[in-house]
Structure formats: C-alpha cells, structure tokens
Amino acid sequence: MTARPLPLPLRLLDAIGRWAIAVVEALGRFGTFLAGALVVILTPPFKFWAFIDRINYIGFRSLLIILLTGGFTGMVLGLQVYLTLVRFGSEAFLGPAVALSLIRELGPVLAALMVTGRAGSALTAEIGIMRITEQIDALTVMALNPVRYIVAPSLLAGLVTFPAMTAIFDTVGIFGGYLVGVELLGLSQGTYFGEMQTFVDMSDIMTGFWKSVSFGVIVTWVCTYKGFNVGHGAEGVAKATTDAVVLSSVLILVWDYFMGSVLP
Amino acid sequence: MIKIERLVKWFDGQQVLHEVDLEVATGSITVIIGRSGGGKTVLLRHLIGLLRPDGGRVLVDGVEVSRLRRRALDEVRKRYGVVFQGGALFDSMTCADNVAFPLREKLHLPGTEVAKRVEAGLAQVGLEGMGAKYPAEVSGGMRKRVAIARALITEPQIVFFDEPTTGLDPILVNTIHHLILNLHRKLHFTAVMVSHEIPEIFEIADTVAMLHEGRIAEVGPPAVIQASTNPVVRRFIRGEPEGAEGT
Numbered sequence: 001m002t003a004r005p006l007p008l009p010l011r012l013l014d015a016i017g018r019w020a021i022a023v024v025e026a027l028g029r030f031g032t033f034l035a036g037a038l039v040v041i042l043t044p045p046f047k048f049w050a051f052i053d054r055i056n057y058i059g060f061r062s063l064l065i066i067l068l069t070g071g072f073t074g075m076v077l078g079l080q081v082y083l084t085l086v087r088f089g090s091e092a093f094l095g096p097a098v099a100l101s102l103i104r105e106l107g108p109v110l111a112a113l114m115v116t117g118r119a120g121s122a123l124t125a126e127i128g129i130m131r132i133t134e135q136i137d138a139l140t141v142m143a144l145n146p147v148r149y150i151v152a153p154s155l156l157a158g159l160v161t162f163p164a165m166t167a168i169f170d171t172v173g174i175f176g177g178y179l180v181g182v183e184l185l186g187l188s189q190g191t192y193f194g195e196m197q198t199f200v201d202m203s204d205i206m207t208g209f210w211k212s213v214s215f216g217v218i219v220t221w222v223c224t225y226k227g228f229n230v231g232h233g234a235e236g237v238a239k240a241t242t243d244a245v246v247l248s249s250v251l252i253l254v255w256d257y258f259m260g261s262v263l264p
Numbered sequence: 265m266i267k268i269e270r271l272v273k274w275f276d277g278q279q280v281l282h283e284v285d286l287e288v289a290t291g292s293i294t295v296i297i298g299r300s301g302g303g304k305t306v307l308l309r310h311l312i313g314l315l316r317p318d319g320g321r322v323l324v325d326g327v328e329v330s331r332l333r334r335r336a337l338d339e340v341r342k343r344y345g346v347v348f349q350g351g352a353l354f355d356s357m358t359c360a361d362n363v364a365f366p367l368r369e370k371l372h373l374p375g376t377e378v379a380k381r382v383e384a385g386l387a388q389v390g391l392e393g394m395g396a397k398y399p400a401e402v403s404g405g406m407r408k409r410v411a412i413a414r415a416l417i418t419e420p421q422i423v424f425f426d427e428p429t430t431g432l433d434p435i436l437v438n439t440i441h442h443l444i445l446n447l448h449r450k451l452h453f454t455a456v457m458v459s460h461e462i463p464e465i466f467e468i469a470d471t472v473a474m475l476h477e478g479r480i481a482e483v484g485p486p487a488v489i490q491a492s493t494n495p496v497v498r499r500f501i502r503g504e505p506e507g508a509e510g511t
C-alpha cells in the first residue's frame with residue numbers, strides 16, 4: 001500500500017523543515033570540528049614542526065602578494081584621499097586618513113582576503129587530496145588523530161600569520177600612501193607622519209589586530225573543514241576549494257562588520 | 265581471531281552488505297575476492313574501524329571493535345597495519361620518512377633506532393637505497409612496496425591489504441604476492457586481503473571468501489573455491505562475462 005501524498009502546503013512545510021534540519025546539522029558538524037581542533041591544540045603532544053611548516057605555508061609564501069597589494073592599496077588611498085581632501089583644504093590629514101583606513105579596516109580585510117585566495121585555497125586542496133588518496137585514513141588507522149597533524153597546526157599558524165600579514169600590509173600601505181602623497185603630490189613628510197601620530201592611537205591598532213586574529217581563525221577553520229570533508233575525486237576537491245574561498249571571503253566581510261560595530 | 269557477524273551496511277538507501285558472516289583465523293591469510301562494487305573494500309573498512317555498521321558486529325579477539333569509541337578503538341588499531349589501495353603514502357615525505365613515521369609518532373623511538381629499522385624495513389621489501397626519493401618519484405610497484413614496509417614496520421599482529429596489486433603488471437603482481445607471503449612466514453601476522461587477482465591469490469591464501477553483491481557466496485580453502493559448483497564463484501574465477509554459461 002502506498003502512502004497518500006501530502007497536500008501542497010504540508011509538502012512545502014516538509015521541504016522547509018528538511019532544509020532547516022540539514023542546515024542545523026551542517027552547522028553542528030562545523031562547530032564540532034572547531035571544538036575538536038581546539039581540544040587537540042590544548043592537549044599534548046604539540047606538533048611544533050608541523051606548526052612552523054604551516055607558518056611558512058600560510059604566511060611566508062603569501063608575503064609577495066601581501067607586499068604588492070598592500071603597496072598599491074596605500075598608493076590608491078593616498079591618491080584618492082588626497083584628491084578629496086584638497087577640495088576642502090585639508091590635505092594635511094592625508095597621513096591619518098590613510099593610516100586609519102588601513103589599520104582599522106582595509107589592512108585586516110584585504111590581507112585576509114589575499115591570504116584566503118593564496119593559502120586558504122591551497123590548504124583546502126592539499127587536505128582534500130590527502131582525504132581522497134586515503135592519507136588521512138592512513139593516519140587514523142595508525143591510531144594517530146589526523147586533526148592533530150593537519151588541522152591544529154594550521155589553526156595555530158592562522159592565529160600567528162594573519163596579524164603578521166596584516167601588520168606588513170598596513171606598513172607597506174602607509175609607505176605607499178607616503179610615496180604618492182609626499183613624493184609625487186608634494187605634501188611635506190612631517191605633516192604626513194606627524195598628523196598620523198596625533199590621530200592614530202592604540203585602540204585603532206588593537207581593532208585591526210583583533211580583526212586579523214579572528215579572520216585567521218575563520219579562514220583556517222573553513223578551509224581545513226572543507227578539505228577534511230571533501231567529496232569524491234578531482235571534482236570534489238575543486239568544489240571544496242571554491243566553497244572554502246567563497247565562504248571564507250563572505251564570512252570575513254560579515255564578521256568585519258560585526259567586529260567594526262562592537263570594537264571601539 | 266577476527267569474527268564478522270551478520271554485518272549490514274547501507275549507503276544512501278542502497279544496501280551494500282547483507283548480513284555478512286566471516287571468520288579469519290589467527291595467523292592465516294584470508295583473501296576476500298569478488299567483483300568491483302561488490303562490497304569488499306566496504307567490508308575491509310569495517311574491520312579497520314573506518315566505517316560503522318548499520319547492523320551486526322566485528323569482533324577482534326573477542327573485542328567488539330564496531331562499537332568502540334575512538335580512544336578504545338585506537339588501542340586495538342595499535343596492533344594493525346594497513347596497506348591501502350593507492351598506498352596512501354604521505355606525498356610531502358620521502359619514502360624513508362613514510363616508513364619512519366609510525367616509529368616516530370607511535371613508538372617514539374630515538375633517531376638512530378628509527379634509521380636502523382627503516383633501513384631494514386626498506387631492505388625487506390627490496391628497496392635498499394631508495395629511501396631518499398619521494399613517492400611521486402618512484403614507480404607504482406615501488407610505492408606499493410613502501411606502503412607494505414610502512415604497514416609492517418611496527419610489527420603488527422594483523423595486517424589488512426586493500427587490493428595491494430591493483431594497476432600493476434603480472435610480474436609485479438607476483439612479486440608483491442610473494443613478498444607478502446614471505447613476510448607472513450617471517451613475521452606470522454594475520455592477513456586479510458581484498459583482491460581480484462585470480463588465480464594468483466590461490467597460491468598465497470589459506471582461506472578465500474567470495475563476496476558477491478554484499479553477500480558471502482562461498483568461503484573455504486583455495487582448492488575448495490577453485491572446485492566450487494556455485495555458478496557465481498565459477499563465473500568469477502573463470503572471468504566469464506555476465507550472462508555467459510559455464511562449461
């Protein structure tokens with residue numbers, strides 16, 4: 001005997017319910033994954049050399065792209081902000097405007113987006129390939145926790161490298177602004193840096209710092225999770241990599257707004 | 265002894281294992297044969313605890329491994345060695361580091377002892393002097409041998425082989441089989457192997473189990489399987505295509 005089909009409104013409700021359960025389950029798996037990694041981070045043995053390797057992988061190898069994007073972001077800011085300020089006769093504030101934009105907002109966000117594109121995607125692809133070639137299973141059957149060897153070092157490295165990359169991005173960006181504002185447009189060096197010291201305080205730097213730390217967690221969490229739970233074959237790895245970059249980028253922007261409205 | 269009792273597994277509404285029963289005697293070589301997609305690897309993954317059954321159980325020396333939590337399961341796994349189908353070598357490490365990995369991470373042996381054992385382990389599988397190469401730099405047959413060396417380096421009591429000769433030429437297939445047989449004679453481990461290398465596996469197996477569409481079609485010593493009157497077994501060992509009548 002076949003069951004009677006549900007009426008349309010109930011079928012709709014059924015579909016929404018199934019979708020909601022699937023979303024909650026996925027969020028639960030996502031959260032449990034991070035919780036598991038945090039437990040592993042806090043309990044020995046610590047994989048120090050794996051951590052150093054991940055700093056190299058996520059941070060050092062992203063240095064060139066950070067230097068390039070940081071420099072040109074500062075130069076664009078220097079030019080556009082100067083052209084705006086000069087209309088009000090306030091070009092003396094170019095230094096603080098460039099520095100505050102970079103330190104509070106653009107530095108953490110753009111550095112995180114750049115590292116996501118360069119290292120986050122590579123991290124997901126690498127872990128995804130380890131999954132489909134059974135390297136993660138090999139660790140599991142050796143009675144070794146793969147999260148300790150693969151996820152925890154990346155998360156820890158994210159905590160260290162994202163603030164470092166942001167600091168480099170900010171510094172290079174400020175000098176990019178200097179190059180355009182002082183060297184090309186004729187603002188005095190003393191005005192550029194002097195006003196910066198007056199207007200930029202420690203709370204601005206800490207805002208950028210906490211943002212970069214949280215982006216480090218978000219990106220490495222998303223990218224390792226997506227790699228760990230990859231689908232089948234090359235197509236699965238490609239999809240996981242795309243998903244990881246898209247989700248990380250969206251979360252960076254959403255979280256940036258949230259942090260911006262909470263932090264001083 | 266490994267005992268599989270009424271093992272059931274479903275994937276996405278499709279039943280892959282149908283109440284599978286099988287016993288593997290301690291110290292024996294048991295080979296699970298069957299067509300591709302018949303559930304052999306799924307069965308093996310239950311034995312090593314990478315899959316949980318939807319019904320039935322797996323017992324290793326009386327311990328029900330299919331219900332153990334991770335920590336307890338890891339204690340059982342310390343007695344395991346596993347050779348995966350593709351080798352599952354860590355591609356960021358050299359062959360020597362791959363073999364050394366379980367010694368460093370599981371047994372925490374000092375460097376000199378690790379180096380000595382790795383050298384002996386690689387020599388055992390005929391790969392002296394190849395330790396410095398990365399898995400991507402060696403042939404498929406060599407990768408399989410490195411994987412065997414890594415699985416055996418901690419002298420496990422039970423070794424699982426998931427199609428260890430897939431994709432190799434007939435000479436390498438025989439080389440790997442004889443290597444496994446020789447190592448088994450030397451180290452006396454219990455071996456469970458998934459394979460469809462017919463007739464080569466009859467030379468090394470103590471017991472052969474034919475898995476067909478998720479069910480054990482026949483179990484017995486190689487001679488019994490070779491003389492089987494079961495049409496499914498006969499067709500498989502003769503390599504007859506679907507629908508062809510046996511002669």
